[in-house]
Amino acid sequence: MRKDVIIVGAGLAGSLCALYMLKRGFKVRLYERRADMRKAVLVAGRSINLALSVRGWTALEKVGVDAHVKEISIAMPKRVMHDLEGNLTDQFYGNQDQAIYSVPRGELNVLLMNLAQERGAELFFNQKCFDVDLENPKLIFENTIDGKISNVSCDLIIGADGAFSAIRTKMMKQDRFQYSQYYIEHGYKELLIPANADGSHKIEKNALHIWPRGNFMLIALPNLDGSYTCTLFSPFEGKDSFKELKTPQDITKFFNSVFKDFTPLIPDLVEQFLHNPTASLGIFKCFPWNVKDFCVLIGDSAHATVPFYGQGMNASFEDCRVLDDLIEEHEGDMLRTLNKFSQIRKPNGDGVQDLSLHNFIVMRDKTADPIFLLQKKIEQKFAQLYPEKWLPLYSMVSFSNISYAEAWVIGMEQEKLMSKIMNLPNIKETWDSDVIMQEMLKMC
Numbered sequence: 001m002r003k004d005v006i007i008v009g010a011g012l013a014g015s016l017c018a019l020y021m022l023k024r025g026f027k028v029r030l031y032e033r034r035a036d037m038r039k040a041v042l043v044a045g046r047s048i049n050l051a052l053s054v055r056g057w058t059a060l061e062k063v064g065v066d067a068h069v070k071e072i073s074i075a076m077p078k079r080v081m082h083d084l085e086g087n088l089t090d091q092f093y094g095n096q097d098q099a100i101y102s103v104p105r106g107e108l109n110v111l112l113m114n115l116a117q118e119r120g121a122e123l124f125f126n127q128k129c130f131d132v133d134l135e136n137p138k139l140i141f142e143n144t145i146d147g148k149i150s151n152v153s154c155d156l157i158i159g160a161d162g163a164f165s166a167i168r169t170k171m172m173k174q175d176r177f178q179y180s181q182y183y184i185e186h187g188y189k190e191l192l193i194p195a196n197a198d199g200s201h202k203i204e205k206n207a208l209h210i211w212p213r214g215n216f217m218l219i220a221l222p223n224l225d226g227s228y229t230c231t232l233f234s235p236f237e238g239k240d241s242f243k244e245l246k247t248p249q250d251i252t253k254f255f256n257s258v259f260k261d262f263t264p265l266i267p268d269l270v271e272q273f274l275h276n277p278t279a280s281l282g283i284f285k286c287f288p289w290n291v292k293d294f295c296v297l298i299g300d301s302a303h304a305t306v307p308f309y310g311q312g313m314n315a316s317f318e319d320c321r322v323l324d325d326l327i328e329e330h331e332g333d334m335l336r337t338l339n340k341f342s343q344i345r346k347p348n349g350d351g352v353q354d355l356s357l358h359n360f361i362v363m364r365d366k367t368a369d370p371i372f373l374l375q376k377k378i379e380q381k382f383a384q385l386y387p388e389k390w391l392p393l394y395s396m397v398s399f400s401n402i403s404y405a406e407a408w409v410i411g412m413e414q415e416k417l418m419s420k421i422m423n424l425p426n427i428k429e430t431w432d433s434d435v436i437m438q439e440m441l442k443m444c
Contacts, residue, residue, distance in 0.1 A: 003332075006031065006139060006154040008129050008167055012105070013299030013316035014160030015112035018121045019063045020324045021158075028121040029154070030113075031141055033161070036125040038110050049221035049229040050108065051076070051208070051310030052101040053398040059317035062324070065115055069108065073101040074222045080207040086261030090207075091373070094395045095384075100310065102208070102221040104229075129166035132157065134174065137294040156334065157295040160316075163284050165301035171291060183282040184306060184357075186216070187242060188233050191272050193265045195226025202265050203228070210363060211259050216240050217364040218259060230262075233281075233364070242278050281306045283353050289342040293335035296342070298323065303349030308360035309397060315352045315404065319345060351404030355397060355411075375418055378431050382440050389444045390414070417443050 003026040007014045010032035018028045052073060060066040077099035081089040093100060117123055130149070131140040138153045159167030172179050196202055201222060203209060211218040216234035223229060235241040245251050248270045255263045263269060284304040290296040299316035323341055330336040383390045393411035396402045421427065421440060430436055
């Protein structure tokens, strides 16, 4: 029997999941609360760019769309750190042939939607999920334009409707369903560095640029049109907070004092800052991720996280791949498939959230710390000498398909070992010696 699947949410996770379900021969309908973004004019740099890494590419490759995505991506093999005086320092993410990729969210979403539609998915827009029947796979949608109500049924409901998921909200009313949300004290504001008049990039193209400043930071990711999508992460309140930056004078003084080389890159910096909204950042957890054999959550609906490891999209794409793997493994038995999916992905949802919070501290503070940079050099050298003994945490997360949960546990063990190494006498002078490498080998 051909399975009839309704996916609620036509964002990145929902659109990719549709491609997986279509490949299995399932009938797929995508319902999206927003208007059809394909009919709007996409402005480069107007939403946070995404960092696509190995596990995301693995999911795209399995469903045969990786080549399409490559066409709209820019390789970033390194970070470029900008200090207070505008001096630059390069930090490669892994080996020099490894890179994460800057991809524009809007263009990627449009691409995946179009591919899903071309391969047979039906797409419905301006459809608010009004109610879900968790005894039978049925949903009620309300058209946000004319108010028309639609009652639809299916064999499988996939909730891919984001951090404020309507599907999850209904699941929360079940007995023993666990849910929590936590907002960090920081928010973010987007800014855009325009391209040069000839369409070229104003700063180095193939890099993620970071201005680390302790309790706040600024990042910039390249766009294909020569612009950069920039994001300022700062506390909502207190010192150096968004609350303090209310007037053009406040904004100009702040940027001139802490982002000296950034300020000249945006002629309309003050106007952008005052016009663009400030958004919050939070972590959403829940369990279980499924109801019986006919309803399951994927992506942000199940494990929304903060963006500091660039893994939100990658984790969501991995959900799609793992769900497909389990359908194959259990030969279409959806009860076993969804129960297993919920059990094995929950620890990884928690893992990516722990990693994301941890990397915020690394990005905003430690990337400018000489001791931290020395530690990374030691780790990289040891990893090259003994790859079977050591894979750095960043490489586990971004350049492998090791589970997030396992990467987090191994990474914390590595951190304990490195704290002992960094406390060895004269480590600054002896770090490159065989003695240090052998000491690490003994500890592993």
